[in-house]
Amino acid sequence: MIACEQIEKRFPGPGGGVTALSDVTLTVDRGEFVVVKGPSGCGKSTLLLAMGGMQRPSAGRVTLDGVDLYAQSANERNRVRAERIGFVFQLFHLLPFLTVRENVLAGLPPGSRIGDHVAHANELIEQLGLGERASHRPGTLSAGERQRVALARALVKHPALILADEPTGNLDPANAAEVFRHLATFQRAGGTVVVVTHGDDAARYATRTVCLSRGRLVPASSDSANPPRSPSTSSLAAS
Amino acid sequence: MNVLGLILRELRHHWVNSLLVTVGLVIAVALLVAVRMTTAAAERETRRVMRDLGFNLRIIPKSTDMDHFWSHGISDQTMPEEAVQRLAAQHGVFLSFNHLTPALEGRIEIAGRPALLTGIGDTIVDSKEGKQPMGFRIKPGQVFLGRAIADRLEAKRGGTIQLGGREFTVERILGESGTDEDVRIYGALPDVQTVLGQPGRINEIKAIDCLCLTADQDPLGQLRAVIEEVLPEARVLQLTAMADARARQRQMAERYARFAVPLVLLVGAGWLVLLTWLNVRERRPEIGLWRALGHGSGRIAGLLLGKAVLLGVLGALAGYALGTWIALAAGPDIFQVTAKGLRAEPALLAWAVLLTPAFAAVASLLPSMMAVAQEPAQTLRAD
Numbered sequence: 001m002i003a004c005e006q007i008e009k010r011f012p013g014p015g016g017g018v019t020a021l022s023d024v025t026l027t028v029d030r031g032e033f034v035v036v037k038g039p040s041g042c043g044k045s046t047l048l049l050a051m052g053g054m055q056r057p058s059a060g061r062v063t064l065d066g067v068d069l070y071a072q073s074a075n076e077r078n079r080v081r082a083e084r085i086g087f088v089f090q091l092f093h094l095l096p097f098l099t100v101r102e103n104v105l106a107g108l109p110p111g112s113r114i115g116d117h118v119a120h121a122n123e124l125i126e127q128l129g130l131g132e133r134a135s136h137r138p139g140t141l142s143a144g145e146r147q148r149v150a151l152a153r154a155l156v157k158h159p160a161l162i163l164a165d166e167p168t169g170n171l172d173p174a175n176a177a178e179v180f181r182h183l184a185t186f187q188r189a190g191g192t193v194v195v196v197t198h199g200d201d202a203a204r205y206a207t208r209t210v211c212l213s214r215g216r217l218v219p220a221s222s223d224s225a226n227p228p229r230s231p232s233t234s235s236l237a238a239s
Numbered sequence: 240m241n242v243l244g245l246i247l248r249e250l251r252h253h254w255v256n257s258l259l260v261t262v263g264l265v266i267a268v269a270l271l272v273a274v275r276m277t278t279a280a281a282e283r284e285t286r287r288v289m290r291d292l293g294f295n296l297r298i299i300p301k302s303t304d305m306d307h308f309w310s311h312g313i314s315d316q317t318m319p320e321e322a323v324q325r326l327a328a329q330h331g332v333f334l335s336f337n338h339l340t341p342a343l344e345g346r347i348e349i350a351g352r353p354a355l356l357t358g359i360g361d362t363i364v365d366s367k368e369g370k371q372p373m374g375f376r377i378k379p380g381q382v383f384l385g386r387a388i389a390d391r392l393e394a395k396r397g398g399t400i401q402l403g404g405r406e407f408t409v410e411r412i413l414g415e416s417g418t419d420e421d422v423r424i425y426g427a428l429p430d431v432q433t434v435l436g437q438p439g440r441i442n443e444i445k446a447i448d449c450l451c452l453t454a455d456q457d458p459l460g461q462l463r464a465v466i467e468e469v470l471p472e473a474r475v476l477q478l479t480a481m482a483d484a485r486a487r488q489r490q491m492a493e494r495y496a497r498f499a500v501p502l503v504l505l506v507g508a509g510w511l512v513l514l515t516w517l518n519v520r521e522r523r524p525e526i527g528l529w530r531a532l533g534h535g536s537g538r539i540a541g542l543l544l545g546k547a548v549l550l551g552v553l554g555a556l557a558g559y560a561l562g563t564w565i566a567l568a569a570g571p572d573i574f575q576v577t578a579k580g581l582r583a584e585p586a587l588l589a590w591a592v593l594l595t596p597a598f599a600a601v602a603s604l605l606p607s608m609m610a611v612a613q614e615p616a617q618t619l620r621a622d
Binding site for chain 2: 046049052054055056074075078079080081082083087089091093095096097098102105106107109110114153
């Protein structure tokens with residue numbers, strides 16, 4: 001489905017800059033639910049953005065169904081993202097001036113006939129427990145509700161792949177579990193999911209977990225991939 | 240949702256920024272409109288006030304005895320009346336002269352006392368500028384009397400006087416001037432030529448210079464060069480103090496406009512660029528999201544520039560209305576002579592509606608292009 005081949009990402013800066021990813025090779029097959037686990041700053045988000053065609057690696061290739069994403073033009077990558085990839089972000093990234101329904105419909109590829117997709121959007125909104133909030137603005141929603149709106153926005157275009165960046169980072173355990181359940185439902189229906197997270201609770205939904213430390217993939221048992229938890233992380237994991 | 244719908248929603252959501260941008264545009268447009276209207280009024284007022292000061296150029300026969308001229312105020316020589324037509328017909332003459340008025344002046348005695356008799360011909364103005372001829376227009380058989388002459392003759396408006404054996408109707412009695420105007424009789428040029436026995440002759444062409452140059456720019460030298468070429472039998476005298484005052488007044492009005500308009504434009508542009516930059520910066524996560532959702536640079540730039548254009552149109556309409564109101568409300572107190580000339584200028588509205596959105600779009604272009612040129616991940620992570 002999607003493969004990273006020896007990708008590397010360096011950010012310029014003082015003292016030679018920062019190497020966020022180094023020699024990362026990861027293949028995710030269709031129908032997998034892969035969790036990339038690692039501490040903050042280990043390069044998880046950079047990896048996810050590179051997989052989504054949003055950040056060109058300094059070296060290596062990212063292929064989607066065998067096609068090198070970064071060999072394509074920016075417009076072609078836009079089209080791939082618009083039609084095949086759904087994103088879910090830790091900070092939700094909802095448009096504050098649109099209602100819940102409009103935010104969900106904003107996830108459709110550019111040029112889509114909105115009228116053809118309203119029923120599906122409403123169905124998703126109901127499934128995610130947002131039926132009564134469909135006409136509300138994001139500013140009036142709880143964090144859990146906002147993340148469910150973001151999830152509906154990712155799902156509305158029937159994507160092949162969902163890339164989720166710390167999707168439960170701002171949620172309480174109950175809401176976090178609900179988001180993972182919905183992602184798992186999508187995966188069981190044939191979709192592919194890649195979640196990057198520093199927490200442990202995604203693992204129970206995953207078909208595979210890989211660990212990232214200091215920009216490199218490491219064996220899951222590596223201590224460096226499981227640093228001492230902060231109190232908040234510990235309580236989340238324990239719940 | 241289409242681009243316009245998104246723009247309108249975003250405008251409402253970021254209403255403070257939208258309001259500040261609109262206010263900035265309204266102020267800039269209002270100032271420009273008010274400055275333009277009042278500058279036009281100031282130029283009109285200057286022209287009118289300066290015109291009321293009278294002619295400032297005297298073109299007399301070159302053979303004039305200047306000692307006689309300065310001691311009597313009248314040339315003792317004449318030139319053919321067609322000289323004024325020749326001067327007016329010269330290409331480019333109206334760049335240096337205007338309101339060309341042929342005149343014949345002489346000394347006469349009336350009621351046993353000396354008087355001045357001046358015949359005024361038809362004034363020739365630059366037809367392209369559509370200016371009204373200045374000075375008196377006197378019909379044949381009529382005269383205008385200076386105050387002292389009228390008192391001496393006990394003449395009244397509508398009465399008659401005798402000149403050279405002919406009867407003339409007193410059309411107007413001039414106010415006391417404190418100059419030799421008080422002992423002057425004005426008549427139509429052909430009548431005065433007959434009375435003085437100089438048919439077809441004049442001894443002066445009165446004119447106004449172009450008001451373009453001040454004394455330090457040697458306007459007289461330039462005027463003399465023109466006369467030398469067109470009327471070699473004439474010489475030009477300039478009432479320098481009056482001409483200099485005209486030129487300085489005119490130049491002041493032009494300099495004011497040259498200073499005020501770019502200043503308003505500069506401040507308006509700076510304000511707009513700052514607010515647009517802040518708005519684009521605030522919207523970087525939104526821009527990043529649109530990129531993540533697969534929207535291209537064109538659509539995102541359309542969202543940003545479309546907002547600028549929309550606010551530009553609003554700012555142009557409101558700014559034109561405000562600027563016009565300011566000019567119409569304050570103008571009459573400032574420009575008392577030409578107050579009635581102050582009126583709304585629809586052409587300014589058309590310019591404002593065309594240029595303000597374009598101006599706003601150009602000011603938004605750089606921050607917008609910078610935002611869409613970045614990698615999607617960069618804008619997405621901007622929060």
